[in-house]
Amino acid sequence: MHAPVRRTPRPRTSEHSPSRLRAPARPTPAAAAHSVSGATAVLLALVGIGALVHEPVLIPSLAASAALVHSAPGLPLAQPRSVVGGHLLGALAGYAVLAAAGGSAWAAAVAGGLALAANTAARTPHAPGCASAVIVVLQAPAPARFLPLLLGAALLLVLTGYAVSRLRPGAPRYPAYWW
Template identity: 35%
Template structure:
């Protein structure tokens, strides 16, 4: 066995603590995430409306790679990102974009997501990006709400083509 093959075997060694992916799942996640993010990017450039934000990269990891996770379900994706956007817009309007507001936005978003049962880790990133960019109320609709809905819809569509990978597990 070559050194390369031995190295690959170490990478593929199963761990009870990490999710396991077969080649089909890896290729499917790759293709779906490419198409989902490309759709948002091309819609953004084609329409002139911002439908993509950096946290959607993390959302894509959840919905396309570990779609059975509670954090990747539609309620969490849409609700968590929406909570981050609402919190950031409110805090920017009240306090501006100082560094302490960035911290307050992330902490507040975490608490609000916990209280509303919409925990979605990229929601914290949405809050941070919102404060960093001095977000206004438009940020809530585009890119956050529309972009989140589009990623969920892409995931629903792709899940119908993938045997054994239903999405969503639940809507609410």
């Protein structure tokens, strides 16, 4: 008969352990300049498109998306599926709440939560999409005009992220996955 094998217990790690509470490393100046210039370029392009179509295309939620795509290209929140799907589902949640409850701050808060639920269920996590829901409720843009502009802007963010990530040697490639 063999003696039982004693196993050393594994150390317990949690998301709150000291090793996980450290901030990420500071980017190199070249990496920071690359991220900032890519995000700024796409935001300026959105302003230009807005001027051409006489509609505000640069909305706060898209600026947040540009920051994610260009400064954290490996995060699930920055992937094309999440950027495009997150904004569209967020806007649809906003329109649903707007139709049901009107355009109050209370309704906007509910729309933000509903957008989070929709994005979670669809596996398209994208916090700026929740902001798009809030914008829809508070601003009540015409859906036939707003949704195509939002889709086009989200696609432009993704395509710019793809192109810019290939300009600097050694930069992380975007996207980590498409869909």
